[in-house]
Amino acid sequence: MLYVNLIWAWGHPEVYILILPAFGVFSEVVPTFCEKRLFGYVSMVWALIVITVLSFIVWLHHFFTMGASPDVNAFFAIMTMLIAIPTGVKIFNWLFTKFRGRVHFDSPMLWFFAFVLNFTVGGMTGILLSSPPVDYQVHNSLFLIAHFHGMVIGGMLFGFFCAFTYWFPKFTGFHLSERLNRYAFWCWFSGFLIAFMPLYMLGFMGATRRLDHYEASTEWQPIFITAAIGALIILWGVTIQIYGLYKSIRERKKNRDLTGNPWNGATLEWATSSPPPVYNFAITPTVDQLDPLWAPKAPKPRKDYEDIHLPTHTPMGLYIGILSLLLGFSMTWYISWLAILSFIGIIVCLVIRLSGKDEFEIITAAEVKKIEEARTA
Amino acid sequence: MDTLTIHHTPDPNADTSVPDVHQDIFSTRVLGFWMYLMTDCIIFATLFTTYAVLHNNTFGGPSSKDLFSLKTSFAETMILLLSSVTCGLGMLSALKSRRKHVLGWFGIAFLLGASFIALELHEFTHLVLEGNSWTRSAFLSSFFTLVGTHGLHVSIGLFWMLVVLTQVYLIGINIDTFRRLVIFSLFWHFLDLVWIFIFTFVYLMGVL
Amino acid sequence: MHEHLSLKEARKEWHGTLKAYIIGFITSIILTALSFLLVAAEILSGRTLVITIVGLALTQAIVQLLFFLHVGQEAKPRWETLVFLFMVLILLIIALGTLWIMYDLKDRLMMDMPT
Numbered sequence: 261m262l263y264v265n266l267i268w269a270w271g272h273p274e275v276y277i278l279i280l281p282a283f284g285v286f287s288e289v290v291p292t293f294c295e296k297r298l299f300g301y302v303s304m305v306w307a308l309i310v311i312t313v314l315s316f317i318v319w320l321h322h323f324f325t326m327g328a329s330p331d332v333n334a335f336f337a338i339m340t341m342l343i344a345i346p347t348g349v350k351i352f353n354w355l356f357t358k359f360r361g362r363v364h365f366d367s368p369m370l371w372f373f374a375f376v377l378n379f380t381v382g383g384m385t386g387i388l389l390s391s392p393p394v395d396y397q398v399h400n401s402l403f404l405i406a407h408f409h410g411m412v413i414g415g416m417l418f419g420f421f422c423a424f425t426y427w428f429p430k431f432t433g434f435h436l437s438e439r440l441n442r443y444a445f446w447c448w449f450s451g452f453l454i455a456f457m458p459l460y461m462l463g464f465m466g467a468t469r470r471l472d473h474y475e476a477s478t479e480w481q482p483i484f485i486t487a488a489i490g491a492l493i494i495l496w497g498v499t500i501q502i503y504g505l506y507k508s509i510r511e512r513k514k515n516r517d518l519t520g521n522p523w524n525g526a527t528l529e530w531a532t533s534s535p536p537p538v539y540n541f542a543i544t545p546t547v548d549q550l551d552p553l554w555a556p557k558a559p560k561p562r563k564d565y566e567d568i569h570l571p572t573h574t575p576m577g578l579y580i581g582i583l584s585l586l587l588g589f590s591m592t593w594y595i596s597w598l599a600i601l602s603f604i605g606i607i608v609c610l611v612i613r614l615s616g617k618d619e620f621e622i623i624t625a626a627e628v629k630k631i632e633e634a635r636t637a
Numbered sequence: 638m639d640t641l642t643i644h645h646t647p648d649p650n651a652d653t654s655v656p657d658v659h660q661d662i663f664s665t666r667v668l669g670f671w672m673y674l675m676t677d678c679i680i681f682a683t684l685f686t687t688y689a690v691l692h693n694n695t696f697g698g699p700s701s702k703d704l705f706s707l708k709t710s711f712a713e714t715m716i717l718l719l720s721s722v723t724c725g726l727g728m729l730s731a732l733k734s735r736r737k738h739v740l741g742w743f744g745i746a747f748l749l750g751a752s753f754i755a756l757e758l759h760e761f762t763h764l765v766l767e768g769n770s771w772t773r774s775a776f777l778s779s780f781f782t783l784v785g786t787h788g789l790h791v792s793i794g795l796f797w798m799l800v801v802l803t804q805v806y807l808i809g810i811n812i813d814t815f816r817r818l819v820i821f822s823l824f825w826h827f828l829d830l831v832w833i834f835i836f837t838f839v840y841l842m843g844v845l
Numbered sequence: 846m847h848e849h850l851s852l853k854e855a856r857k858e859w860h861g862t863l864k865a866y867i868i869g870f871i872t873s874i875i876l877t878a879l880s881f882l883l884v885a886a887e888i889l890s891g892r893t894l895v896i897t898i899v900g901l902a903l904t905q906a907i908v909q910l911l912f913f914l915h916v917g918q919e920a921k922p923r924w925e926t927l928v929f930l931f932m933v934l935i936l937l938i939i940a941l942g943t944l945w946i947m948y949d950l951k952d953r954l955m956m957d958m959p960t
């Protein structure tokens with residue numbers, strides 16, 4: 261139980277590490293596609309802080325059934341229920357951002373809508389699970405599985421797809437096929453619902469996780485088959501995504517993003533070219549409002565370029581990462597020669613990195629001027 | 638639209654004029670290393686907590702009372718403390734760019750650190766040869782993991798010290814080597830800090 | 846943008862002084878010796894002894910944090926101090942939380958057989 265306790269003391273904050281970036285993505289995407297600034301910025305920040313602190317004191321809800329006393333269970337149950345409140349604040353703020361805005365249903369925004377439905381349903385079943393008496397019935401059942409897939413897929417993964425479709429033009433310089441993005445979206449959204457809603461039912465009916473078979477007399481089979489069909493629909497969605505990526509790359513010259521701001525976003529990255537120059541901004545911008553690009557007065561152009569110092573690249577981090585993977589793998593499987601070699605490799609990379617003079621590359625003001633003027637030409 | 642700057646009428650309440658003192662490489666790297674050190678604290682805290690839970694689970698074998706020696710742990714404590722202080726004195730010499738003094742003080746810190754490891758290895762070897770290795774009981778498992786992890790940190794620190802001192806010997810004190818000495822000394826002081834808790838909770842409370 | 850600090854400027858960021866190291870060293874020696882003495886000579890015993898040596902350890906930790914690691918002495922904004930305090934919060938949650946849970950389990954599941 262010490263192991264279980266420690267792993268979840270880490271594991272619960274981990275799932276918040278998964279979801280908070282997704283929340284950040286939605287706070288950027290929703291205002292853009294509603295042409296309206298984010299509702300309740302300050303309360304969003306406070307909600308984030310409260311969620312962060314609370315996320316460290318809920319971990320026992322992963323093992324309510326493992327023998328702790330009612331006092332202990334009750335404390336963690338209440339903390340778990342509390343964390344729904346700031347999360348709800350955030351969801352309401354995104355919805356209030358939409359209110360009286362001008363909503364565009366581009367694919368990033370579609371992912372947001374799917375998130376609201378699936379993550380909220382998943383979150384509500386989380387409230388059910390946060391009650392120890394209920395959890396005693398459904399712990400390690402398919403009800404739990406449906407819950408956390410709703411959170412991770414409906415929350416984190418849809419947030420990732422939202423971010424990917426939103427920022428793709430910025431970091432590559434060309435657009436993804438919007439048509440294929442939509443097809444893939446509808447497959448994922450419908451497929452997810454068809455795959456996981458039946459699992460809630462099955463969980464209540466007594467199906468546990470990690471079953472290798474079940475009795476025909478349970479009459480669960482039609483429900484499992486429905487879920488399987490949902491999974492196949494998702495698979496079709498993934499196929500469309502992969503094909504869409506391939507097709508968009510092939511047709512990239514036709515679909516270049518020349519404006520740098522295809523979605524009319526308000527934040528600073530949309531003020532750069534797509535993709536941005538290596539230094540990002542020729543002159544570090546000064547900002548005094550939350551949506552700088554939607555400021556009422558157009559900024560005065562500045563041409564007082566200076567030399568830009570950029571740190572040089574180093575591959576050592578990548579190499580050390582790969583060697584660490586090899587070291588961990590070889591230690592697990594007792595492959596001594598590989599373990600020793602990769603360990604030595606890590607030491608060598610570390611010493612090289614530790615010995616380098618901190619080089620900087622300088623982009624002269626004249627070069628900066630050339631890059632910037634080529635862009636506005 | 639022009640995208641070069643976003644200057645416009647400044648908001649009197651905006652605080653965009655205060656420069657961030659941490660934007661230079663020196664401060665950034667020191668802060669970054671400090672953050673790593675904080676995560677290392679969490680790792681040690683977890684290992685301490687594990688030891689606290691398991692230290693009485695001796696599985697019929699010897700307990701801490703049977704195995705630990707106050708004399709050895711006192712010697713180890715004094716050696717490590719002295720090593721931490723000589724490291725600090727080395728930093729004071731680095732402030733004045735006295736290369737030879739830096740090498741001298743850090744050299745002493747290295748020898749003291751190496752003696753610490755030698756004593757600890759002797760202690761561990763003795764335990765293992767008598768059959769009291771980490772596989773003997775949960776108590777010994779958690780003991781070796783906690784104290785062994787600390788010893789591993791010290792050993793890596795010794796190696797790191799050699800690399801940095803070699804640079805100081807070859808290049809002298811410049812902004813890069815000074816920064817590396819600063820970061821190393823944070824690590825070294827931190828290890829002595831952790832040892833305070835090891836000698837208190839493991840050795841002192843172990844013999845009670 | 847990343848700037849270069851000169852060696853002179855970097856030195857100003859370093860907070861050690863000879864006085865600090867001497868105070869830290871002497872205090873640490875005294876606190877350490879006291880701890881070992883209390884245990885070796887069996888001057889106190891039982892809970893009093895445990896509380897005292899834990900108190901001595903915490904005191905020495907604070908001494909070393911202040912005089913060797915210079916916590917809290919950096920220029921504003923005090924990021925290092927903030928990160929340190931956050932770490933202490935998480936540490937207390939994990940350590941005390943784990944001890945509470947494990948001792949609660951031990952009571953309820955009667956895990957007092959030697960293992």
